[in-house]
Amino acid sequence: STLFPYTTLFRSPYRLVTSPDGHPSGTIWTKELRREGAIEVTDSAMMIAALESDLHAFRPNGVKLIYGTIGRAPTRLDPHLLRIAAAWAHSKGLWVAIHAETAEEVLTAAAAGATTIEHVGSIESLPDSLMATIIARKPWLDATLGEWLKAMELSRRDSASIKTGFSERVARLGLLRSAGARFIVGTDAPLLAYGGGVHDELALLRLAGFTPAELLRIATVNNAEALGLAREVGGMRVGYRADLILVERNPLEDLETLRTPVWVVREGTVVRSEK
Numbered sequence: 001s002t003l004f005p006y007t008t009l010f011r012s013p014y015r016l017v018t019s020p021d022g023h024p025s026g027t028i029w030t031k032e033l034r035r036e037g038a039i040e041v042t043d044s045a046m047m048i049a050a051l052e053s054d055l056h057a058f059r060p061n062g063v064k065l066i067y068g069t070i071g072r073a074p075t076r077l078d079p080h081l082l083r084i085a086a087a088w089a090h091s092k093g094l095w096v097a098i099h100a101e102t103a104e105e106v107l108t109a110a111a112a113g114a115t116t117i118e119h120v121g122s123i124e125s126l127p128d129s130l131m132a133t134i135i136a137r138k139p140w141l142d143a144t145l146g147e148w149l150k151a152m153e154l155s156r157r158d159s160a161s162i163k164t165g166f167s168e169r170v171a172r173l174g175l176l177r178s179a180g181a182r183f184i185v186g187t188d189a190p191l192l193a194y195g196g197g198v199h200d201e202l203a204l205l206r207l208a209g210f211t212p213a214e215l216l217r218i219a220t221v222n223n224a225e226a227l228g229l230a231r232e233v234g235g236m237r238v239g240y241r242a243d244l245i246l247v248e249r250n251p252l253e254d255l256e257t258l259r260t261p262v263w264v265v266r267e268g269t270v271v272r273s274e275k
Contacts, residue, residue, distance in 0.1 A: 015036070015037050015038050015039045015050070015054060016037065016038055016039070016063075016064040016065070016066055017038075017039045017041055017047065017051070017063065017064070017065045017066065017077065017085055018038055018039070018040055018041070018065075018066035018073075018077060019040065019041060019066075019073070019075040019076055019077045019078070020040045020041070020042060020075055021040070021073060021074050021075050022040065022066055022069065022073045022075050022076060022077060023066050023068065023069050023070050023072065023073040023099070024038075024066070025037070025038040025040060026073050026074065026075070027069075027070060027072045027073050039051070039054075041077060041078075041081055041085075043081075044080075044081055044084050047081060047084070047085060048084070048085075048088055051063065051085065051088060051089075055092060055094075060094065061094060061095065061227070061228060062089070062094050062095040062096065062097060062115070062227070062228075063085065063089040063094050063095075063096055063097070064096075064097045064098075064099065065077065065082055065085050065086065065096065065097070065098045065099070065114075066098075066099045067079075067082055067098055067099055067100045067105050067108065067109055068099050068100045068101035068102065068105050068119065069101075070101065070151070079108050079112070082098070082108065082109070082112045083112045083113070086098070086112045086113040086114065087113065090113060093228075095115035095116065095226065095227060095228055096113060096114050096115045096116070097114070097115065097116045097117075097118055098112065098114040098116070098117050098118065099118045099119060100114075100117055100118065100119060100120070101119050101122040101123070102122070102123060102124060103123045103124060103125045103126065103127060103130050106120055106123055106130060106134075107127075107129060107130045107133055109139070110130075110133045110134050110137045110139050111133055111137065113137070114137075114139045115139060115140060115226060116139060116140040116141075116142055116184060116226050117139050117140070117141055117142065118142045118144060118186065118188070119142065119143075119144045119147065119148070119188070120141040120142060120143050120144075120173075120176075121143030121144055121145040121147075121148050121169050121173060122144070122147075122148045122151075122169070123169070123172060125172075126172045126175060126176070131175070131176070131179060134176065134179075134181050135179055135180060135181065138182055139182070140182050140183065140184045140222065140225075140226040141176065141181055141182065141183050141184070142183075142184050142185065142186040143173055143183070143185075143201070143204075143205065143208075144186055144187060144188045144192075144201070145166070145169065145170070145173075145201060145204040145205065146187060146188075146192045146197060146200050146201050146204055147187065147188035147191055147192060148166070148169065149162065149166060149204075150191055150192060151191075152165065170204075170207045170208045171208075173205070173208040174208045174209045177208060177209055177210060177214075178209070182222065183205075183210075183218050183222060184218060184222045184223050184226045185198060185201055185202060185205070185215070185218050185219050185222075185223060186201070187200075187201050196259070198219070199255075199256070199258060199259045202215045202218075202219065202255060202258075203255070203256075205218075206255070212251060212252050212253070212254075212255045213252055215255060216251060216252070216255075220233075220234045220235065221234045221235060222234075241267055242265055242266075242267055242268035243265065243266055243267065244263075244264075244265040245258070245261035245263065245264050245265070246261060246262045246263040246265075247260070247261050247262060248260070248262055260274075261274070262274050262275055263275075
């Protein structure tokens with residue numbers, strides 16, 4: 001399945017949905033990437049027409065909607081259009097990923113019908129209304145704690161405020177975990193490193209109280225289910241893709257062993273062997 005465009009080195013045949021001059025088209029993308037990768041919504045008719053065009057041309061398996069602005073975009077997608085786009089996607093059997101960063105944005109995303117909500121680790125508070133909506137609607141939550149840390153570093157925040165802010169965010173994720181919220185793992189690459197960034201994110205989630213067993217499930221079963229691929233990947237069963245790694249130590253005891261696999265198997269073929 002094709003995912004989303006983030007750099008000129010990686011182009012996607014279908015486009016994410018944002019507001020005119022919204023994130024990322026009006027914040028971090030080049031003109032070329034903006035033209036190729038974004039539907040900058042002006043009204044519902046235009047939005048649905050563009051989504052239908054992409055669906056028929058490229059057959060994506062999901063849609064990404066941008067609601068957060070990273071504090072820089074001059075506009076934000078109208079919540080009404082957010083709900084319309086999510087409903088359209090679900091009617092087509094597509095998953096819906098919504099970019100959101102504040103408590104208000106995450107609440108709106110969950111209420112709109114997000115399958116996954118990206119950057120939940122960035123929220124500045126956890127009001128009861130948000131907790132209740134997350135538990136009731138059951139979106140998959142992608143914390144991207146590493147992305148938050150990198151953003152703070154790039155904005156040149158002082159180390160003391162970053163440490164305090166990070167501790168607060170880890171605590172909120174721990175509350176969501178204890179309440180039964182559903183989590184997946186992501187990194188917001190290329191802001192974070194491809195590959196290794198996943199392991200860094202898992203290490204950060206450990207600080208929120210997740211056990212190695214929970215994190216293994218998050219990175220395999222949960223991610224597969226969130227992407228609608230639970231009958232193809234995420235487990236070891238007859239009929240599943242033979243995409244596996246072999247590690248030297250028990251990851252339930254030492255999650256870091258996942259960083260150095262002995263074998264990497266893709267569709268039944270060993271593509272990397274250290275021995």
